[in-house]
Amino acid sequence: MTEYDVVVVGAGPIGSTAARYAAMHGARTLMLEEHSFIGSPVGCTGLLSTRAVSECDIEPSDDFVLNSVRGAFVYPMNGSCLPIDGKKTKAYVVSRKIFDRRLAGMALEEDVELCLNSRVSAIEKADGKQKVSIVRNGQPETIKTKVVIGADGVRSKLAKMAGLGNVTKVLSGIQVEVPYRSDDIDFVELFVGSQAPGFFAWAVPVDENISRIGMAIDPGHKNAVVAKQLLDKLLTNNSHISSRCSGGKLDLVMGGIPLGPLKKTYADGLLVVGDAAGQVKPTSGGGIYTGAVCAKIAGEIAAKAVVEEDYSANFLSEYDRRWRAKIGKELAMGMRIHRFIGGLKDSELDELIGSMNNPAILDTITRYGDMDHPSILIKKMLHPSRSVHMLKVFRAFAKAVI
Numbered sequence: 001m002t003e004y005d006v007v008v009v010g011a012g013p014i015g016s017t018a019a020r021y022a023a024m025h026g027a028r029t030l031m032l033e034e035h036s037f038i039g040s041p042v043g044c045t046g047l048l049s050t051r052a053v054s055e056c057d058i059e060p061s062d063d064f065v066l067n068s069v070r071g072a073f074v075y076p077m078n079g080s081c082l083p084i085d086g087k088k089t090k091a092y093v094v095s096r097k098i099f100d101r102r103l104a105g106m107a108l109e110e111d112v113e114l115c116l117n118s119r120v121s122a123i124e125k126a127d128g129k130q131k132v133s134i135v136r137n138g139q140p141e142t143i144k145t146k147v148v149i150g151a152d153g154v155r156s157k158l159a160k161m162a163g164l165g166n167v168t169k170v171l172s173g174i175q176v177e178v179p180y181r182s183d184d185i186d187f188v189e190l191f192v193g194s195q196a197p198g199f200f201a202w203a204v205p206v207d208e209n210i211s212r213i214g215m216a217i218d219p220g221h222k223n224a225v226v227a228k229q230l231l232d233k234l235l236t237n238n239s240h241i242s243s244r245c246s247g248g249k250l251d252l253v254m255g256g257i258p259l260g261p262l263k264k265t266y267a268d269g270l271l272v273v274g275d276a277a278g279q280v281k282p283t284s285g286g287g288i289y290t291g292a293v294c295a296k297i298a299g300e301i302a303a304k305a306v307v308e309e310d311y312s313a314n315f316l317s318e319y320d321r322r323w324r325a326k327i328g329k330e331l332a333m334g335m336r337i338h339r340f341i342g343g344l345k346d347s348e349l350d351e352l353i354g355s356m357n358n359p360a361i362l363d364t365i366t367r368y369g370d371m372d373h374p375s376i377l378i379k380k381m382l383h384p385s386r387s388v389h390m391l392k393v394f395r396a397f398a399k400a401v402i
Contacts, residue, residue: 004030004113005306006299007132007145009120009158011038014274014291015151016103016112017056021299022149023110027306030143031104031112032134034119034152039100043153043255045175045212045285046096047188047204049371050089052289056103060092064102066206067093070186075240076353077193077346084365091188091371093204093212123148123161123270129311130269146311147302148270151295154256156276162267167278168260168335171199171285172227175214177251178235181244182211191238192353193346197221199285199338201234203241210250213241216257216285218342227254257285260335265323266316273298279323281372282334289372290331294323333375 004027008019011033019031035041047069053060068089074082108114115136122133132143150158154170182189185205192200198218203211215234217227236242261278265271273279274291281290301319305311344352356362368377 002030002141003144004028005145006030006147006149006302007032007130007143008112008149008151010151010153010274010276011100011104011107011114011116012151012153012274013056013100013103013288014295015149016100016107017292017295018149018151018273018299018302019112020103020107020110021296022303023107023112023299025300025303027147027299027303029107029110029112030145031107031114032118032120033114033116036117038104038116039097042096042253043173044096044253044288045202045204045214046094047091047202047286048094048099048288049091049286051372052286052292053092053094055289055292057106058099058102064095064098065092066095067185069093069188069205072188072190073183074190074192074353076350077195078350078354079240080350080354080357082353082357083187084362084369085187086369087366090369093206120152120157123158125268146269146306147316149298149302150270150272150276151274151291152276154258154275156272158270159262159272159276162270162272164262164264164267164272167258167262169218169220169258171216171257171259172219173214173216173253173255173257173285174227174231175212175253176231176235176249177206177210177212178249179209179246180205180211180213180241181246182208183244189240191215191234191241192341193349195234195238196230198342201231212251212253213245214253221342257287259285259338261328261331265320266313268313269311269316271298271302271316271319279327279331281374282331282338283374284371286371290327293327294319297322297326330373330375333378337374337378 006022006027006029008015008031019029023029071085118134118136130145182205189203196215198221199216201215203213205211258278259282265277273294279290279294280287368380
């Protein structure tokens with residue numbers, strides 16, 4: 001039976017970061033990945049905020065950055081456009097395969113060991129430690145460890161094995177890469193309202209000729225149907241998209257987006273991080289920045305537990321306290337915003353977006369808009385000095401989010 005200090009389950013960006021930080025703090029670390037390749041299959045839009053890339057301790061480079069964007073064109077159901085210009089690069093369109101592999105490589109440079117094609121089948125306590133049963137390349141194996149970090153994604157088996165419950169909701173996401181003529185590749189396009197019930201649709205430019213078009217929907221929304229049907233409808237019935245899309249699909253991505261973190265992200269000998277813990281921004285569905293913040297804490301606390309020889313839930317609860325202190329309020333605010341926006345009728349959303357289309361409000365958005373911390377902008381927008389045209393909408397909004 002092989003023994004490690006820390007075993008990380010999942011070799012995506014969050015798992016790689018957690019493993020790297022555990023190793024950096026002195027823990028002998030193993031990273032398990034159920035797939036045969038790092039970064040495949042892809043389950044993400046591939047639009048990462050500049051802060052998300054920085055939080056992963058990596059510099060943007062041409063090997064994984066395909067395009068840079070500075071703003072968004074937002075389209076409600078009435079077809080009008082709200083242009084939001086951040087005036088500088090706000091996000092990168094990346095190749096997730098290469099990005100994920102870079103982060104895994106960084107973990108290996110810290111002497112993290114990696115096992116691919118390795119699926120966890122069970123975890124049980126043994127002599128105060130954790131015995132992890134895996135199936136590696138079709139053969140059963142057993143690994144003994146002191147702390148397990150679950151970074152196994154939205155359908156986390158480890159969280160269920162530990163009895164940590166479920167995230168608040170899981171959105172259904174689908175995306176295709178298609179030939180598409182963008183009006184400006186410095187801007188993503190967002191489509192809101194009943195065309196993507198409970199969330200939004202997007203067109204993310206890879207270059208002048210190709211974009212990633214997709215959507216996420218809330219399966220529990222009263223107008224929700226199958227995501228693929230809604231995406232097909234968007235591609236054919238939305239005149240803005242259909243006039244720019246020349247047909248044919250180059251790639252297809254499907255997955256779930258967890259919203260609302262677990263009430264508890266630790267147990268005896270176990271920490272849960274990233275999508276597995278629901279540490280995802282409810283306003284955008286992005287989980288790299290928030291997950292990386294939490295992964296660093298998880299790796300550090302796991303290694304600390306090894307040094308202190310205390311793998312109890314009580315000791316590991318420090319992880320939960322620290323990540324909630326850092327991003328918990330932002331996630332809670334984001335969830336309130338998500339519920340409010342998702343509850344608006346098309347006419348109400350049209351009014352909201354139309355009210356924002358004036359120079360004073362757009363200037364505020366440019367100055368304070370932040371993909372990772374939307375609460376900063378919301379507080380500024382709710383200030384009484386803002387445009388009188390916004391007061392009716394934001395009074396209702398304030399009741400929902402404050």
